[in-house]
Amino acid sequence: MILVSACLLGVCCKYNGDDNKNNNLIELMKKCTLIPVCPEQLGGLPTPRKPAEIQAENAGDVLEGRGKILNINGEDVTENFVKGAYETLKVAELFSVNYAILKSKSPSCGCGFVYDGSFSGKLKEGNGITAELLIRNGIKVYTEDDTKELQKF
Template sequence: MQDRILVSACLMGHAVRYDGRAKPLVHPAIERWRTEGRLVTICPEMSAGMPVPRPPAEIAGAATGEAVLAGKARVVELTGGDVTDAFLQAAENAVRLARETGCRYALLIDGSPSCGSDFIYDGSFSSRRQAGNGVTAAALKAAGIAVFSDREIDRLVELVSE
């Protein structure tokens, strides 16, 4: 059986990011995996009912997705709104979809408070990066799904069975 990959919808060219844009990932493996039926696409935030566009959000207090999952940190919008519950629902939806469709891997957009896996922003809305996982990335990892950022696609290509 071929390995399945959960992939951020914005990487597949869908205009679902907070700013209403896409961030398509151009790589030969993407088209091959799409043709083979390996890709399962999700925008976690949209799956939880968040609109496009939406205010930028970050995990407050230089915390990570793991802290949000543990109830020790919040996800807040630039406008001050607390969107923690929506991000928790988004993570739950992504894990459920990955399990239902047999995804062993996830390919997610980095920097997002949901999908970031190498880095996220520090919660100050000043464009300062920090190492860490977003809420969905942390939940997927906790569920045993191997998570890769868009910049790590070559590593994922090496792992995915033919």
């Protein structure tokens, strides 16, 4: 069983009400049980919602209370993002998953690179809040772009 960002499976949970459907992952459903989760919805945010980005050195700082997540209007949505991360971890633990495939670049789901907080499309090294929490709890996180690694499933 693998935890997957719900938007990658075609669920319309993206900030703009759209999805990020990925046909490789739809194909993977023939071989593995994929458990869809959307941390931002689990954290109580509506869909559609304003885009938000990490305003901190890294996701760890946010989890430890030293940084914030603001949406493009400057509203503080840190609590929703942190709650969504912990709710996602709860689902991961319920199903004893060891792996997650999460949407690249997202301030919740991104792994390796995330948007840099300037709302300009620029990236910086780092993880989203949920990816960081899952990694800290021993779950191996991939993105949909790790096509080579995903072939092992």
